[in-house]
Amino acid sequence: MDLNYGPEYQQFRQEVRAFLDAHKDTAPNVLVGFGEGALSMRSWQKTLVEHGYACRTVPREYGGFGARPDLLKNIIIDEEFRRAGISRGMTNQGISMFVPTLLQYGTEEQKRRYIGPTIRGELIWCQGYSEPGAGSDLASLRTSAILDGDEFVLNGHKIWTSTAREAQMMFALVRTEPDAPKHKGISYMVLDVKSPGLTIRPLVMMTGHAGFNEVFFDNVRVPRENLIGQRGQGWEVGKATLIHERNMLGAADHTEDTLGRLIEVMRDYGVIDDPVLRDRLMKLAARVHAMRCHSLRMLTDRLKKRPDAAALITKLNGCQLNHDLCKLAIDAMQQDGILRRGSQYVRDEGSWQNEYMFQLGLIIGGGTAQIQKNIISEIGLGMPREPRPAAATPTASRGA
Amino acid sequence: MDFGLSQDQSMFQQSLRGYLAERVPMQRVRSVMESASGHDGALLGQLAEQGVTGILVPAGFGGSGLGLLDAAIAAEELGRAATPFSFHSAAVMAPLLLAAAPDSALRGEWLERIAAGRALVSVVTGLPAVEGGKLRGVQRFSPDGAVADAYLVAAGSGAATQLYLLPRSCSGIDVTPLSTVDATRRVAEVKFDVALDASMKLDVADAASVLDRALDAGRVALAADALGAAERSLEMAIQYALTREQFGRLIGSFQAVKHMCAEVFAEVEPVRSLLWYAAFAWDEKRDDAAAMAALVKSHGTEVATEATTTCIQVYGGMGFTYECDMQIWFKRAGYDRQMLGGPTALRERAAELVLRT
Numbered sequence: 003m004d005l006n007y008g009p010e011y012q013q014f015r016q017e018v019r020a021f022l023d024a025h026k027d028t029a030p031n032v033l034v035g036f037g038e039g040a041l042s043m044r045s046w047q048k049t050l051v052e053h054g055y056a057c058r059t060v061p062r063e064y065g066g067f068g069a070r071p072d073l074l075k076n077i078i079i080d081e082e083f084r085r086a087g088i089s090r091g092m093t094n095q096g097i098s099m100f101v102p103t104l105l106q107y108g109t110e111e112q113k114r115r116y117i118g119p120t121i122r123g124e125l126i127w128c129q130g131y132s133e134p135g136a137g138s139d140l141a142s143l144r145t146s147a148i149l150d151g152d153e154f155v156l157n158g159h160k161i162w163t164s165t166a167r168e169a170q171m172m173f174a175l176v177r178t179e180p181d182a183p184k185h186k187g188i189s190y191m192v193l194d195v196k197s198p199g200l201t202i203r204p205l206v207m208m209t210g211h212a213g214f215n216e217v218f219f220d221n222v223r224v225p226r227e228n229l230i231g232q233r234g235q236g237w238e239v240g241k242a243t244l245i246h247e248r249n250m251l252g253a254a255d256h257t258e259d260t261l262g263r264l265i266e267v268m269r270d271y272g273v274i275d276d277p278v279l280r281d282r283l284m285k286l287a288a289r290v291h292a293m294r295c296h297s298l299r300m301l302t303d304r305l306k307k308r309p310d311a312a313a314l315i316t317k318l319n320g321c322q323l324n325h326d327l328c329k330l331a332i333d334a335m336q337q338d339g340i341l342r343r344g345s346q347y348v349r350d351e352g353s354w355q356n357e358y359m360f361q362l363g364l365i366i367g368g369g370t371a372q373i374q375k376n377i378i379s380e381i382g383l384g385m386p387r388e389p390r391p392a393a394a395t396p397t398a399s400r401g402a
Numbered sequence: 403m404d405f406g407l408s409q410d411q412s413m414f415q416q417s418l419r420g421y422l423a424e425r426v427p428m429q430r431v432r433s434v435m436e437s438a439s440g441h442d443g444a445l446l447g448q449l450a451e452q453g454v455t456g457i458l459v460p461a462g463f464g465g466s467g468l469g470l471l472d473a474a475i476a477a478e479e480l481g482r483a484a485t486p487f488s489f490h491s492a493a494v495m496a497p498l499l500l501a502a503a504p505d506s507a508l509r510g511e512w513l514e515r516i517a518a519g520r521a522l523v524s525v526v527t528g529l530p531a532v533e534g535g536k537l538r539g540v541q542r543f544s545p546d547g548a549v550a551d552a553y554l555v556a557a558g559s560g561a562a563t564q565l566y567l568l569p570r571s572c573s574g575i576d577v578t579p580l581s582t583v584d585a586t587r588r589v590a591e592v593k594f595d596v597a598l599d600a601s602m603k604l605d606v607a608d609a610a611s612v613l614d615r616a617l618d619a620g621r622v623a624l625a626a627d628a629l630g631a632a633e634r635s636l637e638m639a640i641q642y643a644l645t646r647e648q649f650g651r652l653i654g655s656f657q658a659v660k661h662m663c664a665e666v667f668a669e670v671e672p673v674r675s676l677l678w679y680a681a682f683a684w685d686e687k688r689d690d691a692a693a694m695a696a697l698v699k700s701h702g703t704e705v706a707t708e709a710t711t712t713c714i715q716v717y718g719g720m721g722f723t724y725e726c727d728m729q730i731w732f733k734r735a736g737y738d739r740q741m742l743g744g745p746t747a748l749r750e751r752a753a754e755l756v757l758r759t
Contacts, residue, residue, distance in 0.1 A: 003471060003682045004404045074403055265757065274757060277750070284749035287756060288701035291694065292672035295679040298405035305403065312671035319668055378667055379660035383640055386655040
């Protein structure tokens with residue numbers, strides 16, 4: 003057991019600190035995402051890419067920094083940016099999901115065309131995977147893409163599409179081979195969100211925020227060369243992306259901060275000595291510390307390239323824990339717990355209430371808790387899959 | 403960065419697991435459970451040969467002088483195998499307390515006897531302070547109290563805490579075995595009315611903090627035992643679900659059953675991670691060591707009682723029978739949960755440690 007990073011990493015940490023110190027006046031100090039502040043975020047993103055603090059391992063010929071993959075350096079960057087309260091740059095599905103997929107499956111021309119602008123934040127992407135009829139059973143998706151000359155013609159309906167209104171491009175899973183078995187009939191392609199026939203409808207979450215959209219395709223024409231990978235290979239290509247998403251959700255890096263803020267809430271509302279709330283607080287503290295230790299254990303496994311089924315629990319436990327931390331904060335506020343953002347007297351701008359609801363969305367999104375339990379029991383514990391009824395081939399003609 | 407067990411530690415774990423499976427199988431555990439004394443005379447020597455009793459005994463006294471993380475590995479294996487031995491008391495707290503008294507005449511002899519498997523020492527805390535050279539008081543939960551060769555007694559509280567080692571043979575010790583749910587580790591009520599002689603006192607500087615640290619170590623060991631009980635239950639439950647058929651299918655193919663197992667796994671694995679850290683923090687005397695010991699004991703044993711409860715249900719009606727071994731880990735986790743502070747009491751202890759600023 004050794005929790006030190008070693009001297010070469012100490013040196014790297016000093017470099018990161020020097021960088022942060024030099025840029026502390028120009029860097030955005032909160033994660034703003036899109037909307038107001040996006041412009042300065044974009045120039046910050048460019049600075050980060052240049053210095054290797056964002057998209058570190060993307061090869062130089064595609065506009066990245068070209069660093070050797072090094073998990074510990076990534077963690078040190080995370081730690082130091084968090085300590086300084088400085089934004090790690092843009093986080094969007096183009097950078098975190100599309101770029102790694104393209105590096106693995108894209109053609110040389112596709113990589114040169116898309117990666118540079120994406121990592122610099124000039125090209126924003128949205129993800130077109132889920133459909134109203136294809137949620138947990140994603141491979142049953144029905145949006146059809148029929149080849150007509152040199153173009154695919156798309157008809158169908160995507161849902162849970164974050165950032166569709168801000169994005170210029172979409173990466174999507176569509177059904178190009180209606181007669182093939184369901185996993186073999188899917189292709190992965192990219193398309194222009196401004197294409198004729200594509201309409202977007204905002205989808206308002208229970209928090210009141212339109213964080214998602216629905217996207218409708220009505221004879222949208224997509225050039226054939228926009229395929230990523232082969233026709234019918236889309237399930238394999240898309241799955242690589244999903245594994246990446248799951249690892250992002252439920253990460254333990256913010257829970258200790260949240261626990262600290264929760265303790266402040268309990269002190270300020272005068273309930274820190276309430277024996278029942280204290281007991282709940284310590285129950286959560288045990289889980290927070292357990293997940294922090296668990297993430298160090300998983301990190302060690304990854305460094306040693308040692309597979310461990312215990313990695314499969316991260317999303318299931320992490321999202322539930324975040325949800326439960328918010329729940330206790332709201333209970334600690336007593337009646338003030340019903341106030342939301344914008345109200346007089348609301349604590350922390352309503353972020354506890356907002357996060358409490360938003361985390362419920364994360365328990366569902368990116369593979370529901372129930373799907374996670376299937377994965378844990380089947381892949382981790384070697385239990386058999388639920389027997390399936392004889393598969394019918396879904397077709398676009400059934401409609402969306 | 404290397405969070406986890408070293409190669410040596412993993413090898414020790416594997417070797418102890420193999421040894422216990424072969425030499426202390428469930429038939430042997432059951433015969434001890436069903437015996438009047440709950441004591442297996444040959445076991446102590448065998449555990450000593452495997453390095454279990456001397457794991458925390460300094461090397462100069464025949465032990466291996468290892469740390470609490472190593473002891474936690476042993477405790478987990480003893481919990482998995484439901485080995486009838488009060489490890490947290492006899493092999494964790496007793497040697498730690500003895501080792502803290504360098505000038506005491508009794509120290510070397512008893513440390514050597516513990517490491518060699520020739521003495522079972524029961525740690526008894528919470529007795530009133532000694533008055534007029536007399537130790538008087540009762541403690542109900544002396545681990546292995548009826549068969550112990552000596553009692554390591556903590557009397558008085560706070561700055562007045564004193565430690566004594568009383569051989570079983572000294573007069574004025576009255577022992578009454580108590581009947582407990584977990585029959586693999588017995589306890590006894592011990593009444594002391596002993597005129598102390600000077601040789602019995604362990605000269606420990608700051609006995610209160612030494613005792614505190616020993617209790618934390620005992621808690622980590624109990625948490626490890628509970629982890630062993632939980633993981634063994636889960637393995638047994640999965641094994642059963644992959645052989646038992648109902649409605650023409652393996653019950654392990656039903657999501658209802660799979661999700662029970664997945665939930666147990668998802669709760670148990672972070673406990674393992676926390677346990678390793680808590681033991682490491684204790685070894686390194688980190689600032690958070692005491693709080694982590696309290697948290698891993700409270701959380702880990704609660705997870706273990708939930709886990710063993712769920713796994714018994716995977717077994718269905720058979721799981722509820724005495725014949726089925728599942729009940730043994732359920733009871734084992736129950737002992738681990740109540741001893742040295744139950745979950746609520748330990749969370750309050752953690753709260754005091756974490757929230758004092």
